[in-house]
Amino acid sequence: MxxxxxxxxxxxxxxxxxxxxxxxxxxxxxxxxxxxxxxxxxxxxxxxxxxxxxxxxxxxxxxxxxxxxxxxxxxxxxxSKPKAFQNISSLQGFAEAMSSMGYEIVNQLRSFRNVSANRQVADRLRIEEGAPVIEIHRVRLLNREPISLELTWLPEALGQRLANADLVARDIFLILENDCGVPLGHADIAIDAILADDEMVDALRVEEGSPALRIDRLTHDANGTPIDYEHLYFRGDAFQYRFRIDREKQGKGATSQATRKA
Amino acid sequence: MxxxxxxxxxxxxxxxxxxxxxxxxxxxxxxxxxxxxxxxxxxxxxxxxxxxxxxxxxxxxxxxxxxxxxxxxxxxxxxSKPKAFQNISSLQGFAEAMSSMGYEIVNQLRSFRNVSANRQVADRLRIEEGAPVIEIHRVRLLNREPISLELTWLPEALGQRLANADLVARDIFLILENDCGVPLGHADIAIDAILADDEMVDALRVEEGSPALRIDRLTHDANGTPIDYEHLYFRGDAFQYRFRIDREKQGKGATSQATRKA
CATH class of the missing domain: 1.10.10.10 (Winged helix-like DNA-binding domain superfamily/Winged helix DNA-binding domain)
Incomplete structure (x- = not known):
């Protein structure tokens, strides 16, 4: 029909x-x-x-x-195994979100470096281009399998305080809040789909040309100052983001009324 | 260093x-x-x-x-051109969300059919497997370029009311609310990354092996009854989802306090 x-x-x-x-x-x-x-x-x-x-x-x-x-x-x-999923109703670190569902999360620390902020990082963290930042590359392991590659940039003064923290077992979010006393506020998130690049192929043991979910996340402290900029790359075959979204009607009543009368 | x-x-x-x-x-x-x-x-x-x-x-x-x-x-x-992005702070149809940012949205209707619900569709819409549903395949054009392939399933009684609606120019969400008088409530959304399949290659004119953002969306009416189940496939090279997420503290104060003392 x-x-x-x-x-x-x-x-x-x-x-x-x-x-x-x-x-x-x-x-x-x-x-x-x-x-x-x-x-x-x-x-x-x-x-x-x-x-x-x-x-x-x-x-x-x-x-x-x-x-x-x-x-x-x-x-x-x-x-295939069912995809793991993370509920993103509130801003949470990966281990924080996943361990409450019974997953074991461990991190591999690939690098922890002092670098100069490129223009994109400087722009997001609202600092001068070329200013020193701490750059961290980690692989997150979900039940001992690599699931995401995470690149993190922090302003130098804050980032240096993570140098001796346990980045293998703990989320950066929890270290910032509990060790550094920096309460977190909100994050701006952008999600798209790309193909795995060379670092992902190496770090996540995926094939070249595999799909990846890319998350661009800028986290602010409770005062609204950006403090933590990240690129998160998740294996497309193994991971899903889930959330609930509500229909809001602010200012739309009049429009839909007008449409109905027309 | x-x-x-x-x-x-x-x-x-x-x-x-x-x-x-x-x-x-x-x-x-x-x-x-x-x-x-x-x-x-x-x-x-x-x-x-x-x-x-x-x-x-x-x-x-x-x-x-x-x-x-x-x-x-x-x-x-x-x-490449910068990616178009959709802000998803509230549940909106694609045209509703994008036209407010100055984009022109038009749809190609690929098919409108009466089919039997497979187990997945039946399960999500809470109807019997094999029950009649309306299945709609559309391509969304953003400024006249194909950006997403959308597969929609609606219970038959409701879906039939869309048969004479203008599915080329209008969002299904707005038709449901304004023509059918069904106010929308919330949607459950899951996002992952896959490679384009044959229908996407054909409908979106992308190359085989291109990355795609896949959205699984179940929309409920204001009473919480599921009424509209969709698979949305966005071109990875052309589209991004954006949103803001807040850190919530319900019940976490005590834990972080305890950690700090430990």
Missing amino acids: LKAAGNLVPVTSVPLYAQIKENLRARILDGTYAPHSQMPSEHELCAMFGVSRITVRQALGDLQKEGLLFKLHGKGTFV | LKAAGNLVPVTSVPLYAQIKENLRARILDGTYAPHSQMPSEHELCAMFGVSRITVRQALGDLQKEGLLFKLHGKGTFV
């Missing part, structure tokens, strides 16, 4: 491979095909759906791009 | 290509290299930084993966 609004838009029926993809995705998500179990062979799927091998391969290929399936050479196709 | 905390973690200095990448990224973001302008040639960059062509290529390659640069065969390397 096809239906189009207007006549400038083409109406396409859903191709066969997309229907099969949808069917298999639903069975993976509801646990019929369990994490780490082997999927039926291409031959079995052809018989099951009554379609060609090309169609089955296209469906499996798309589910692999989505991260729901992975292939082992010579062994077949397997179901 | 290198500094490491603890002795179980390796400390690496930042490789040359990464320093060059950082330098070029800052100049792109601050407008020194303007959108759509041509970058200096590899030869010129080698001379500028005093490094080998391999090093320059690695830096340019990473900036291309990030979406900041693109290549035109035989012409050279160019600076």
Whole structure:
């Protein structure tokens, strides 16, 4: 039953491979095909759906791009583990957020350096370009598997106070609040999707060309001064951000009223 | 000046290509290299930084993966346009959010169909598996360029009321509120990064293997009943979500107090 609004838009029926993809995705998500179990062979799927091998391969290929399936050479196709997710209803460090859900979080410290702020870092931290900042590179391990690469810049005076802190076991947020006595306020966050770069490939043991969720986060203290600028790179196949958002009506009542009358 | 905390973690200095990448990224973001302008040639960059062509290529390659640069065969390397971003402080339709920032939003309707709910859709909309639902596939155009592919499922009774609505020019959220009289409440959102699948390649004119931001959104009416389930796929090279998040202290005062004393 096809239906189009207007006549400038083409109406396409859903191709066969997309229907099969949808069917298999639903069975993976509801646990019929369990994490780490082997999927039926291409031959079995052809018989099951009554379609060609090309169609089955296209469906499996798309589910692999989505991260729901992975292939082992010579062994077949397997179901990925469900993605870990972080609820971001309030500003929290990664360990703080994840350990309350039963995950074990440990960090690898890749580097802790005194560098000159480039223009982007200086602009965000509201300091002079070239001013000294502390730059920290860490890998976060979730249940002992690398899940994100985190680059952090702090103004020098504050950053130096982290030099002897336990950056392997503790969140920077909690060190700032509990050791440095700097209460945190809000963060401005921007999220996009990129492909893994060389440092991610090295640090997170992902393949080149893997998808990554990139978070640009500028954290302010309780007075609104920016104190902690970060680039967080999460493995696309292993992580999800979740949150709830409300419809707010400030000033919109009048508009929707007018629309209804028109 | 290198500094490491603890002795179980390796400390690496930042490789040359990464320093060059950082330098070029800052100049792109601050407008020194303007959108759509041509970058200096590899030869010129080698001379500028005093490094080998391999090093320059690695830096340019990473900036291309990030979406900041693109290549035109035989012409050279160019600076990408800045990404469009959507502020998500409240639940809004895409046109509602973006047109207030001066963007023109139009939709292509790819399909409007009556289908049986698969298990995932049924589960989210709290209906029986196999129950009839309306499935809508749209492409959103931002200033006449495709930016996202949106798949929407609505319970049949509600969805049928959209059959004659102007889905090319209007957000589904505004049609639900203004035409159907269904006030919206909140949405549960999950965000991750994947690679473009076949429908995205076709609908958004991106290359296979491009990064995509995937949004899974379940919108509820003001009574908390789920009424609109969506998969939104945004082009990774062209779009960003932005929001502000506050540090909340409910019940945490005691813990941080205890930690400070320990």
